[in-house]
Ligand SMILES: Cc1cc2nc3c(=O)[nH]c(=O)nc-3n(C[C@H](O)[C@H](O)[C@H](O)COP(=O)(O)OP(=O)(O)OC[C@H]3O[C@@H](n4cnc5c(N)ncnc54)[C@H](O)[C@@H]3O)c2cc1C
C-alpha cells in the first residue's frame with residue numbers, strides 16, 4: 001500500500017525559542033530548524049512498514065517555505081521514495097494544512113496517512129484529526145503501536161488512563177506518539193542518494209485551497225518567570241520549609 | 250450566547266477536567282453539557298448537579314461506547330447548530346474529537362486554552378509553553394479545548410440542570426472499532442488533579458526504584474508522575490508522563506526527583522504552586538524553577554525524607 005507522510009519543519013527541539021521584541025511571534029531567523037520530532041517517528045514507521053513489505057511507496061509532503069525542501073530531503077534519506085513541497089509563505093494553520101493534504105490524498109490515493117500527533121511549534125495537536133474529518137476516514141491518534149493486517153489496521157493509542165487498542169478500516173489516518181519507535185539516523189550514502197530522489201514543488205494556490213488564517217495573533221509574550229527559589233542543606237530543612245514556610249504539607 | 254461542553258467521563262464519573270471546561274465556558278455564556286456513552290443515565294444525573302450547567306443533553310447509545318471520535322464528532326456536528334461555542338476538555342478524548350468536529354464545521358480550533366479574554370479572544374501556550382499567544386478567532390463558531398490546570402473546576406454538587414435526551418443523527422460513521430484497553434489502576438489520586446505530585450525521572454535508575462517514591466506519595470496523599478525518559482525506559486506506564494506531550498499538572502506541591510528539567514518536562518509542571526527538586530547535579534536546569542532545591546543522591550535523600558515525613562505525621 002501507498003503511504004503519505006506529512007512532515008513539518010520546525011525550530012529544533014533543543015533550541016529555546018525567543019519571543020520577538022515586538023511581540024508578534026517567535027524569532028525563527030537564524031535559528032536551527034529540524035523535522036518535527038513526531039514526524040521523524042512517522043517517517044521511521046513508514047520505512048519499517050516498507051521494509052516489512054506492507055508499504056510499497058512512501059510519499060512525504062511538507063507545507064511551508066522553500067527551505068522545507070531540506071526537511072523533505074532528510075525524510076528521503078531516511079527511506080521515503082519521493083517528496084512534494086507545497087510552497088506557502090509561512091506554514092498555514094492546521095485547517096488549511098488539512099485541506100491541502102486532502103487535495104494531495106485525492107491526487108495520490110494513499111491507503112494510509114501517517115503523521116505526527118503534534119507539531120512542537122504551534123502545539124495544536126489537530127491536523128491529523130482534521131484531515132480524517134475532511135476525508136470522512138477513521139483516525140487512530142497518539143499511536144504507540146501499529147499492526148497492519150489485510151484491510152484493517154490495529155492501532156494502540158496512548159490515552160489518559162493508559163493504553164487503548166482500536167481496529168481501523170483502511171484507508172485511515174494515524175497520528176504517532178513518542179514511543180512508537182526510535183527514528184534512525186540517515187547514513188551518508190543515503191543522504192547522497194536522497195539528493196537524486198524526486199522532489200516536486202507546487203504552489204498552495206495551485207491546489208485551490210484558501211490558506212487565509214482564521215486566527216489572528218494579537219500578541220505573543222513570554223510566560224511569567226518563576227521567582228528563583230532557595231537551596232536547602234538537608235532533608236530536615238526541606239520538610240520544615242514545606243511545613244512552616246510554604247504550608248503545603 | 251450559549252456554549253456546549255463535551256463532558257468526558259470514566260467509571261461513571263464526569264472528569265474533573267470537564268468541570269474545568271464548564272468553568273471556562275461560564276465566562277462565555279449559558280452552558281449546556283453533553284454526556285455521550287453507552288448506559289450513561291447515572292453519569293447524566295451526576296452531570297446535572299455540576300454548578301454552572303443549565304441543561305444536560307444525553308446521547309445514550311452503543312455507538313458512543315469508548316468515545317470513538319467518528320460517531321462522537323458526527324453527534325456534536327448535528328447538535329452544534331444551536332451554539333456559538335463548542336468546548337471540550339483537553340483530555341485524550343477532547344483532543345481526539347474536537348479537531349475532527351472543527352473540520353466538519355470548517356472551523357480552525359483553538360487548542361489548550363489557558364485564558365479567555367473575550368467571546369473570540371483566547372490565550373494558549375505555544376512552543377512547549379515557552380511563549381503564550383493571544384489569538385482572535387474569525388470563525389462564526391468557536392471551538393476550543395480547555396487546559397484543565399488553568400481553570401478551577403466547577404463544583405460537582407449544587408447545580409440543578411435539566412436532563413434531556415439528545416436527538417441523534419441518523420447516520421453515525423463507524424470506521425473504527427474498539428478492541429481492548431489496558432488501563433492503569435491506582436488507589437492514589439488522579440495525576441491530573443492531585444494536590445501533590447511526586448515524580449521520578451531517569452535518575453531513579455529502574456522501575457523497582459520507583460517503590461522508593463511510593464511511601465512518600467502515600468504520606469503526602471500524592472499522585473506519582475514521571476519524566477518521558479523514565480517512561481521510555483519502561484520504569485512506569487505511559488500515563489505517568491508529565492510534560493509537553495504528557496499530562497499537564499499544576500498541584501500545590503510538585504516534587505521532582507532525578508529529573509533534569511528539560512523544557513518539555515517543565516511545560517507540564519511549571520505552573521505548580523511549590524516546586525521541589527532533588528538532583529545530584531547542582532547545575533541541573535530543574536533548579537532554576539524550583540522553590541526548594543536539594544542537591545544530593547536520591548538514594549539517600551528519599552529514605553531520609555520518608556523518615557522525616559513519618560516523624561511529622
Ligand atoms: C517532542 C518531544 C516531546 C517531549 N515530551 C516530553 C514530556 O512530555 N515530558 C518529559 O518529561 N520529557 C519530554 N521530552 C523529553 C525531554 O526532552 C527530556 O529528554 C526528558 O524530560 C529527560 O528526562 P529526565 O529528566 O528523567 O532524564 P535526564 O535528562 O537523563 O535526567 C536525569 C537526571 O537525574 C539526575 N540523577 C541521576 N542519578 C541521580 C541520583 N542518584 N540522585 C539524584 N539525581 C540523579 C541527573 O543529574 C539528571 O539531572 C520530550 C522530548 C521531545 C523531543
Ligand SMILES: Nc1ncnc2c1ncn2[C@@H]1O[C@H](COP(=O)(O)O)[C@@H](O)[C@H]1O
Pocket residue numbers: 006007008009036038039061062063064091092094097114115116117118119120122123124125126127128
Ligand atoms: N506545514 C505542515 N506541513 C506538513 N505537515 C504538517 C504541517 N503542519 C502540520 N503537519 C502535520 O500535522 C501534524 C500535527 O500538527 P499540528 O496539528 O499543527 O500540531 C504534524 O506532526 C505534521 O505531521
